[in-house]
Every structure is written in C-alpha cells, then in structure tokens.
Amino acid sequence: MDVMMFCKTDSEVQLMKESALLVSNSLAEVAKVLRAGMTTLQIDKMCNEYIRDHKAIPSFFQYRGYPHNICASVNDVVVHGFPDNKPLKEGDVVSIDIGVILNGWHGDHAYTFVLGEADTTVLQLVKVTKDSLYLGIEKAIVNNRIGDISFAIQDYVERKHQYGVVRELVGHGLGKQLHEDPQVPNYGKRGSGPRLKENLVLAIEPMITLGSREIFTDDDGWTVRTRDGKTAVHFEHDVCVKKNKALVLSDYSIIEQAEKGNQNLNSSYY
Ligand code: CO
Numbered sequence: 001m002d003v004m005m006f007c008k009t010d011s012e013v014q015l016m017k018e019s020a021l022l023v024s025n026s027l028a029e030v031a032k033v034l035r036a037g038m039t040t041l042q043i044d045k046m047c048n049e050y051i052r053d054h055k056a057i058p059s060f061f062q063y064r065g066y067p068h069n070i071c072a073s074v075n076d077v078v079v080h081g082f083p084d085n086k087p088l089k090e091g092d093v094v095s096i097d098i099g100v101i102l103n104g105w106h107g108d109h110a111y112t113f114v115l116g117e118a119d120t121t122v123l124q125l126v127k128v129t130k131d132s133l134y135l136g137i138e139k140a141i142v143n144n145r146i147g148d149i150s151f152a153i154q155d156y157v158e159r160k161h162q163y164g165v166v167r168e169l170v171g172h173g174l175g176k177q178l179h180e181d182p183q184v185p186n187y188g189k190r191g192s193g194p195r196l197k198e199n200l201v202l203a204i205e206p207m208i209t210l211g212s213r214e215i216f217t218d219d220d221g222w223t224v225r226t227r228d229g230k231t232a233v234h235f236e237h238d239v240c241v242k243k244n245k246a247l248v249l250s251d252y253s254i255i256e257q258a259e260k261g262n263q264n265l266n267s268s269y270y
Pocket of ligand 1: 108171172203205236
C-alpha cells in the first residue's frame with residue numbers, strides 16, 4: 001500500500017496545536033451552556049461565531065457540500081448529524097464534532113456529552129469509547145503501525161466490552177487538508193498498515209455502538225445512523241506521533257472542567 005503521508009515540522013505541529021486547541025475551546029464553550037431544551041442549531045451558531053471571533057473558519061461548512069458549521073450527532077446518529085431546530089431532551093447523548101482552519105492548518109475533534117439522567121449502560125458506553133481513544137493514542141509512537149492503534153481500540157471495545165466498532169468510517173491524517181493519508185480504522189491487526197513516523201498528525205476517532213455495528217446513511221446523504229436505532233458514541237482527538245509518547249494536540253481537560261461545572265450535563269461516568 002502506497003500512501004502519501006505528510007509529516008509536519010516542529011513549528012507546523014505548534015501551529016496545529018493552536019488549531020486543535022481552538023476546537024477544544026469551542027467544545028468547552030458548548031460544555032458550559034449545553035442543556036435539555038437547547039437546539040443543535042443554536043450550538044452551531046454559537047460555534048460559528050466563536051471560531052470566527054478567533055480568526056479562523058469552520059472547516060466543515062461546504063466540505064463536499066456539507067451544509068452546516070459543525071456536526072451534532074444525537075443518540076442513534078453515529079456521526080455527521082445536521083444541527084436542527086429540535087429541542088434536545090434529558091438523557092440525550094450528543095456528539096459535537098468541530099473542525100477549524102486557523103493559519104492554514106486544520107483542527108478537527110469531537111466530544112460526546114450526556115444530558116442529565118441517563119441509563120448506566122449508556123454512561124458505560126461513553127466511558128469505554130473515551131477510554132478506547134486513549135488506548136489508541138498510546139500506540140501512536142514512532143515505528144508502530146496504524147494497525148497497532150486500530151487493534152488497541154477494537155480489542156478493548158469488542159473483546160473486552162462487546163460493543164460495536166463501526167467499520168465504514170475511519171480516522172485520518174490531518175494538516176493543510178481535513179483528510180490526509182493515512183486512514184486510521186478503529187479495527188484491525190497489530191503490526192499491519194503504514195509505519196508511523198515522527199510528527200505525523202492523526203485524527204483518531206472511535207465510533208462505537210451499544211448494539212450492532214451496522215449503520216446506514218439518511219436520504220440527506222450525510223446523517224449516519226445505527227441500523228438497530230441504539231445509541232452510538234464518538235470521541236476524536238488530534239494526535240502527533242512522537243518517539244516515546246504521543247503528543248495530544250487537542251485538550252479534553254478544559255472541556256471536562258466545563259462539563260463538570262454544568263449541572264445539566266452528566267459526568268458521573270468518570
Ligand atoms: Co475527523
């Protein structure tokens with residue numbers, strides 16, 4: 001397999017960290033105000049303004065014709081949900097995925113929030129998905145292969161917890177383009193795939209289902225849903241490959257702090 005991977009210089013990685021952190025800060029703004037009764041279009045508008053106030057643009061808008069600024073994927077929607085006018089309700093599981101271009105460099109990451117009281121099964125799914133992302137990140141070191149990341153995620157999610165790993169959608173390289181080589185599947189074999197080089201930047205994004213991993217796309221051409229209608233969870237980080245320990249460019253701590261400070265969000269799972 002021949003893939004064109006663009007490794008970044010240290011100063012480019014620094015710029016990409018700024019892009020990733022603008023997404024993290026946007027997600028933290030969402031975490032401060034998110035609650036049942038809000039609509040995802042309100043969140044979209046808020047993020048668009050926040051991103052533009054910070055000298056960047058939302059990268060998803062008009063990407064392959066995508067008609068909104070962010071993706072808001074609720075409950076059975078796995079990814080690429082359109083923001084809409086429907087009020088969110090107690091117990092909803094809401095993945096917010098945001099992309100920006102700042103100084104010519106992309107940031108692209110996502111976080112899943114739970115609104116108020118929810119089943120422990122759902123809370124467990126959220127925790128397992130987030131934990132699987134970090135297990136994948138641990139493998140993003142020089143001389144490992146993409147398959148080491150993929151296997152770590154799949155093994156934890158499917159073998160240890162019997163949840164579903166979506167096959168049709170994958171993580172990706174990130175840089176001047178939103179989607180660069182290599183693809184980063186959330187399933188695969190140890191020691192397979194392209195070898196990881198220093199300063200390769202990857203968007204790692206497990207999409208995990210409570211039930212069957214089968215999905216379908218709505219007639220709108222974007223909205224990806226679970227076939228069985230059960231909940232799906234999505235987390236995404238921007239990660240730079242390094243020698244001994246991956247460098248995570250995005251930052252969940254600022255999102256988690258806002259999440260814990262918001263009484264309308266459920267953070268009891270960690
Ligand atoms: Co992505």
